[in-house]
Amino acid sequence: MSENIVMPKLGMTMKEGTIEEWHKQVGDTVESGEGIVTISSEKLTQEIESPVGGELLEINMDTEKVAKVGDVLGVVGQAGESVGSGGPSVQETRAPSSNEKEQGSREDTKKEVRATIQKGNDEQQSGERIFISPLARKLAKEHDLPMERINGTGGNGRITRLDINRVLEHGLDKAEEKKEEPAKAYTAATLEAQPIGEGLNPMRKAIAQNMRESVEQTAQLTLHRKAGADKLIALQKKLREEAESAEVDVKLSLTVLIARATVLALQDFQKMNTRYENGELSQFDEVHLGIATSLEDGLVVPVVKNAEQKPIGILAKEIKEVSTKARDGEANEDALSGSTFTITNMGASGVEYFTPILNLHETGILGVGSLQDELALEDGEVTQIKKVPFSLTFDHQILDGAAAGEFLSILVKYIENPYLLIL
Structure with a gap:
């Protein structure tokens, strides 16, 4: 029987958390108790273990997404098992939250995740934004690696520890970009519209x-x-x-x-x-x-x-x-x-x-x-x-x-x- 992976409550005041990194992709084999996804709150970071052995059937929340406590992040079960047969979660037993109403049905959520992954890859390729896990960012800084010249293979085009290890062994993925990007003009309205802390790691x-x-x-x-x-x-x-x-x-x-x-x-x-x-x-x-x-x-x-x-x-x-x-x-x-x-x-x-x-x-x-x-x-x-x-x-x-x-x-x-x- 499939089991839901839910956003845990790390402290009394925690209301939501950020998905830092998925360690498995849909279709990957998962052992019971194996770390499957890393999440973080304002002050703490924790790895969530798989409740059962089997296969990662579904990812509902991609990296960089913010989920409320109790939200279903993904589903683990047996290969070929229909999704939705897992045990009840906090999200399934309570009235829909405003966040759930905005996201719509599970099918809509999956479509949104796929669109976000494509958008993230496009942004990374164009140089507008680079998605990278905190550990990968730390390793890149330690080895003085230019992050814009590394291809991310994680969800949302995110650069992971495995990508850093690959580059250290085989070299950078991209040639150095010679063309200088024109400076962006930010208006007061543009700056005001940006969410506080946008683009920073969860702690910052x-x-x-x-x-x-x-x-x-x-x-x-x-x-x-x-x-x-x-x-x-x-x-x-x-x-x-x-x-x-x-x-x-x-x-x-x-x-x-x-x-x-x-x-x-x-x-x-x-x-x-x-x-x-x-x-x-x-x-x-x-x-x-x-x-x-x-x-x-x-x-x-x-x-x-x-x-x-x-x-x-x-x-x-x-x-x-x-x-x-x-x-x-x-x-x-x-x-x-x-x-x-x-x-x-x-x-x-x-x-x-x-x-x-x-x-x-x-x-x-x-x-x-x-x-x-x-x-x-x-x-x-x-x-x-x-x-x-x-x-x-x-x-x-x-x-x-x-x-x-x-x-x-x-x-x-x-x-x-x-x-x-x-x-």
């Missing part, structure tokens, strides 16, 4: 959509201020020595100490520890601290839940744990959601000040810059000191500048009197 598309939504729904303003860091650095050195002496395996970075200071400041000034969502402003006693973490293809924000309950050592371990899982692609939806305030650190890049964009629905985000050497006059003598620059972006709808400045003053108090972090 999600980032583009979230950042645009954040900017459009808020009145963002950034305040900048420095704090003396000498005492904080001295405390960090002392705690490291104590940890090594006690053989405690914990990495006490300045980021951890700044995170602890931020948590305490949020508890002292709870107006900053808020979320404005669905027309409702919620203020929290708990601090769920987001740690902006850069990846090769984008940025995610893993969350340390109930950070106010964590002493410095535990906070250090949890920040390292959630950041590592995020970079390794092991963080689930719950680990990447629910933050009430976010920290983003660009100190390693040598950046002093910047204007971070609010994480969607949060009231504030703290940007941390690189340590700066400055000269100061102390007791009539010139001395060198270190300062850490902060960039606080906040939603002016929720707070005024004076209130945001008050929060920064509280934060600076903890940074410049760091023993308050452990009392």
